[in-house]
Amino acid sequence: MQLIDIGVNLTHASLAKAPDAVLERAYQAGVCQLVLTGTSLAGSEQALALCHQLDASATRLFCTAGVHPHDSSTWTRASSAQLEALLREPLVRAVGECGLDFNRDFSPRPQQEKALEEQLALAVELQLPVFLHEREADQRLREILRDFRDQLPAAVVHCFTADKRALFGYLDMDLHIGITGWVCDERRGTHLHPLMREIPQGRLMLESDAPYLLPRTLRPKPKHGHNEPAFLTEVLNEVARHRGETPEQLAEHTTACARAFFALPVI
Incomplete structure (x- = not known):
């Protein structure tokens, strides 16, 4: 059984201390390929460097490149050119993590929207898929995406945690959905359980979002307390249960x- 983790923050200090060991545990757990998330220009450079450093075969590790909405206040005229150069690297397979976060508002909303629009324009120009972040902004995100969607090859709303209305809005736009260990959280993720059956095959992907979102179903819990790609099997089992599929079917x-x-x- 093979799994692909479409979102791991391997540049985070908690994982970057011993990335070889993190990856070996992932491979042993059946996670055969991973997409490292770029959340800033510097972080995207680091993710790409890790791909080259840790996967000489260039078959297991790939990455995204983009600017997270939290960091969109740093977006300047030069950012687009710098990002374009990164996106032309063969191991960079998607634009992002980009999007809107109206929950924390770490960057002003007009700047979030400007950075998102310019990154979507790059995705259209280079014909790359988009790795999207959204918190409490699904309506505005869809409004912005409408101007680009017909020209984009694909887009995934990563770490989906919203409600049925938002999910159906995204599916109506033919977007993909990424599910994380949030679905394993009995305190705040149970609303996702009935929604798992609503995501069609061919639109659903799994991700750890490590080192964040340690699945609360995991036993025993690691002493270090952070998530790893090796724990993606917990997400697999939880999603399979609510879809009425076997883990093997869902993995496939x-x-x-x-x-x-x-x-x-x-x-």
């Missing part, structure tokens, strides 16, 4: 979906 179609979305090789 979510892996095929991720391979197609990010243009990953079969290994």
Whole structure:
């Protein structure tokens, strides 16, 4: 059984201390390929460097490149050119993490929207899929996406945590959905359980978002307290349960979906 983790923050200090060991545990758990998330220009450079450093075969590790809405206040005229150069690297397979976050508002909303629009324009120009972040902004995100959607090859709303209305709005736009350990959280993720059956095959992908969102169903819990790609099997089992599928069935179609979305090789 093969799994693909479409979102891991391997540049985070908690994972970057011993990335070889993190990856070995992931491979042992059946996570055969990983997409490292870029959340800033510097972070995207680091993610790409890790791909080169840790995967000489260039078949297991790939990355995204983009500017997270939290960091969109740093977006300048030069950012677009710098990002474009990164996006032309062969191991960079998607634009992002980009989007809107109206929950924390770490950057002013007009700047979030400007950075998102310019990154979507790059995705259209280079014909790359988009790795999207959204918190409490689904309506505005869809409004902005409408101007670009017909020209984009694909887009995934990563770490989906919203409600049925938002989900159906995204599916109506033919977007992909990424599910994380949020679905394993009995305190705040139970509303996702009935929604798992509503995501069609070919639109659903799985992600750890490590080191964040340690699945609360995991036993025993790691002493270090942070999430790892090796724990993606917990997300697999929880999602499969609510979809009425076996873990093997879910692994097969979510892996095929991720391979197609990010243009990953079969290994």
